[in-house]
Amino acid sequence: MRVxxxxxxxxxxxRFNGQDLHHQLIRRGLESSHxxxxxxxxxxxxxxxxxxxxxxxxxxxxAKLEQSLSLQSLLSPLAFEFSKHPQFKAADLxxxxxxxxxxxxxxALPGLTQLKPSxxxxxxxxxxxxxxxxxxxxxxxxxGCGNCPSLDVEFSMKKDNTHLMWKVKxxxxxxxxxxxxxxxxxxxEMVKASPLMKxxxxxxxxxxxxxxxxxxxxxxxKKQKLGVQPGxxxxxxxxxxxxxxxxxxxxxxxRKLDVKQPITILTFNQKGLFEEFFGRYQIIxxxxxxxxxxxxxxxxATDIFLMPSEGESFxxxxxxxxxxxxxxxxxxxxxxxxxxxxxxxGISVKKGDSDALAAALKELIENESKRRSLGNKGRKLAVQHxxxxxxxxxxxxxxxxxxxxxxxxAVASRAQAN
Amino acid sequence: MEVCPPPIIAGKQxxxxxxxxxxxxxxVPPNTRYTGGLMLHSMCQSLKADNLSCFSVLNxxxxxxxxxxxxxxxxxxxxxxxxxxxxxxxxxxxxxxxYFKETYTASVTxxxxxxxxxxxxxxxxxxxxxxxxxxxxxxxxxxxIQKTVPLPMVTQVWDPPQWWMRSNSVDGWSVxxxxxxxxxxxKNSQAVAAASWxxxxxxxxxHGCKAIPVVxxxxxxxxxxxxxxxxxxxxxxxxxxxxxxxxxxxxxLLETLDALDWKxxxxxxxxxxxxxxxxxxxxxxxxxxYLGWRDQLESIEILSQCDILYCPYFxxxxxxxxxxxxxxxxxxxxxxxGRPVLLHGxxxxxxFKFLKEHDAGMLCHGLAKxxxxxALSRLVRDTDRYAQVAQxxxxxxxxxxxxxxxxxxxxxxLAMAESRGPSK
Numbered sequence: 085m086r087v088x089x090x091x092x093x094x095x096x097x098x099r100f101n102g103q104d105l106h107h108q109l110i111r112r113g114l115e116s117s118h119x120x121x122x123x124x125x126x127x128x129x130x131x132x133x134x135x136x137x138x139x140x141x142x143x144x145x146x147a148k149l150e151q152s153l154s155l156q157s158l159l160s161p162l163a164f165e166f167s168k169h170p171q172f173k174a175a176d177l178x179x180x181x182x183x184x185x186x187x188x189x190x191x192a193l194p195g196l197t198q199l200k201p202s203x204x205x206x207x208x209x210x211x212x213x214x215x216x217x218x219x220x221x222x223x224x225x226x227x228g229c230g231n232c233p234s235l236d237v238e239f240s241m242k243k244d245n246t247h248l249m250w251k252v253k254x255x256x257x258x259x260x261x262x263x264x265x266x267x268x269x270x271x272x273e274m275v276k277a278s279p280l281m282k283x284x285x286x287x288x289x290x291x292x293x294x295x296x297x298x299x300x301x302x303x304x305x306k307k308q309k310l311g312v313q314p315g316x317x318x319x320x321x322x323x324x325x326x327x328x329x330x331x332x333x334x335x336x337x338x339r340k341l342d343v344k345q346p347i348t349i350l351t352f353n354q355k356g357l358f359e360e361f362f363g364r365y366q367i368i369x370x371x372x373x374x375x376x377x378x379x380x381x382x383x384x385a386t387d388i389f390l391m392p393s394e395g396e397s398f399x400x401x402x403x404x405x406x407x408x409x410x411x412x413x414x415x416x417x418x419x420x421x422x423x424x425x426x427x428x429x430g431i432s433v434k435k436g437d438s439d440a441l442a443a444a445l446k447e448l449i450e451n452e453s454k455r456r457s458l459g460n461k462g463r464k465l466a467v468q469h470x471x472x473x474x475x476x477x478x479x480x481x482x483x484x485x486x487x488x489x490x491x492x493x494a495v496a497s498r499a500q501a502n
Numbered sequence: 503m504e505v506c507p508p509p510i511i512a513g514k515q516x517x518x519x520x521x522x523x524x525x526x527x528x529x530v531p532p533n534t535r536y537t538g539g540l541m542l543h544s545m546c547q548s549l550k551a552d553n554l555s556c557f558s559v560l561n562x563x564x565x566x567x568x569x570x571x572x573x574x575x576x577x578x579x580x581x582x583x584x585x586x587x588x589x590x591x592x593x594x595x596x597x598x599x600x601y602f603k604e605t606y607t608a609s610v611t612x613x614x615x616x617x618x619x620x621x622x623x624x625x626x627x628x629x630x631x632x633x634x635x636x637x638x639x640x641x642x643x644x645x646x647i648q649k650t651v652p653l654p655m656v657t658q659v660w661d662p663p664q665w666w667m668r669s670n671s672v673d674g675w676s677v678x679x680x681x682x683x684x685x686x687x688x689k690n691s692q693a694v695a696a697a698s699w700x701x702x703x704x705x706x707x708x709h710g711c712k713a714i715p716v717v718x719x720x721x722x723x724x725x726x727x728x729x730x731x732x733x734x735x736x737x738x739x740x741x742x743x744x745x746x747x748x749x750x751x752x753x754x755l756l757e758t759l760d761a762l763d764w765k766x767x768x769x770x771x772x773x774x775x776x777x778x779x780x781x782x783x784x785x786x787x788x789x790x791x792y793l794g795w796r797d798q799l800e801s802i803e804i805l806s807q808c809d810i811l812y813c814p815y816f817x818x819x820x821x822x823x824x825x826x827x828x829x830x831x832x833x834x835x836x837x838x839x840g841r842p843v844l845l846h847g848x849x850x851x852x853x854f855k856f857l858k859e860h861d862a863g864m865l866c867h868g869l870a871k872x873x874x875x876x877a878l879s880r881l882v883r884d885t886d887r888y889a890q891v892a893q894x895x896x897x898x899x900x901x902x903x904x905x906x907x908x909x910x911x912x913x914x915x916l917a918m919a920e921s922r923g924p925s926k
Contacts, residue, residue, distance in 0.1 A: 311880040356870045362761065367872035371849070 121187035194259035214246025218395030270419035292475030300409035301384035330392035336438035406462035525628035693918035698829035719908030726840035741808030751814030815847030
């Protein structure tokens, strides 16, 4: 079987854009290629969606037009050309990932999915809404959107075209033939509740991690390696101003935290967001880490992983922390309680309640045996539920299922595309 | 433990090129005052003085004389046209004014300079030209010489030209033109002496030239033994030497020290600065000793008595290419001093990569107080790390930054001109 992964880019967000999956499939003996809008890495089996100045100009013009007309993934003509891309033509199956960042055209989906058996992984609910990535408590996505109360959230719109976009999606999906993959029950329930995806066949397959690499290590040694102050309890978290990741609650709860132990805040991604605690806590900003080795060092140096996301469809970082044997503190109302098996392992508190977050942190800071016991449980659960091998096995089974259902042999599929 | 540098063995071609008549076409002659001149002199020590001649295109503000050891060589100095652009008109008109001035320099002044160089070449009859590409004048001049003189040319780049032209407020049109010329000069050079490993790699890739890193070096014998711990006192002495070009980074350090009340892990912080012309806000109010300019040997002696040596480098995204490609010569001095270096710069910068590769420095890649404070604290607190960084720094110096190594690289670069034939 030959598979083409389709995504926005290769290096950044490799876990979600198909790049890691692409390499895992190759390691498993499948033929795989990755086609991306913007190639940043040097991998020979990753290709650009299109090349050339003219196409780039066409795309830029379409993107500008979309922005000024408050439309999304609708005007770029280049997605229609994808059917002629050599990697698409050669593939038996196309697997789409993050296709909502401007390079794709939703109206190309019907044609492409008719040409090739298709799988689409939904990493967030954008495909179900009129414009936003996460609707939070808004339920309009179940009724057609329109009169949007939060046009300014990602991906923002100047004019309220949310109903129009919702309708466009409905039309595009109704003419398309794809199988959906989601990573959590939370996301599966959203898909089932969406009028847009009535036809869709949904497969729930949690993402997996490399459990041999993401594993418990010598915490003290790793703390020393990262320059953590001796005796300090390390609280790790992702620092980002994205409205979905709950920065304000992390800040609030750390302001309220009242413990005697010295604390180190270890952050990933954006730097400088926790600087207000300088002098009170030690702050170590790791920045954006591209290598797994550095990530693993950081997880292993961690005592508590804090993930107060308000919008999360799975929670890969929580899974990685689990695999490294660290307790996690999360919010209700996202996929995170399910992903972290709260309350058995994850500590889940009411969404938006920074007092509860601070209390949960305090308890874990002051109770070392609880930290250890939750960490051990987390590792066991990760081994049971989030192995990379299991993820790939199940995905390959979906590929085979889709191919079989479409009743096409690989050869016939290629012949049709050609 | 003493680290022995790898033996430097000159090949046949290196020996042969050392006997060639070479013209140094540069912005300064080999001298005793300026970093570029010191480096040039050091490189020239691997050549026969009798075979050298020098044509310098001097900055009118610089008072510089030929190094005493090379006083007898044929030498001509001319003044460089003004490269820093003063604009009298606003905005686009100012750019236009600058463009006209630059165009005049390129089409009138530089050809006149080129004619003088050609005349000097006729008189001195060199077999090879070694040209330093600093500033738009030298780039244009090198281009004209390459096009009109059938001699092989080896070029040297200390800093990417974007940095120079930006700090001299050159207009965008002229910058584009100079960058095209720069690329062509690199391509038509038989070899390029690059300022860093990153620059060599980048220029090889982007300009299709043959670049070799020739990084400023110091005599191996000057190197101090690596320190094994901080000085026995209740002070933490941070040393700094050289030019003060990274002001944002400096200010961040001073703000952090203010926030820490100039105490790190219980030690009172003191800064010792060696060099000329420091401009820091609130400079006199702080616990800083200003020691003025000292020669390199004395600088190493003073720095070796400090606890930590501070090496700031540009975080400013507008100076990204400089950060990526240049190499601070102070780092060589620091590593020779045997004390741990605190590199305060972005992860993509060439000194950061160098120190990371050799695990030879405490790396701080943020401007935030917490990042600086963590790096300082760790060096004070973690005695093993302190000793390890100093030891690895000593090793990195011995392997990559000695005079001997620089000269070997320099000869290798010149030898390439031998093997590749004259300019196209």
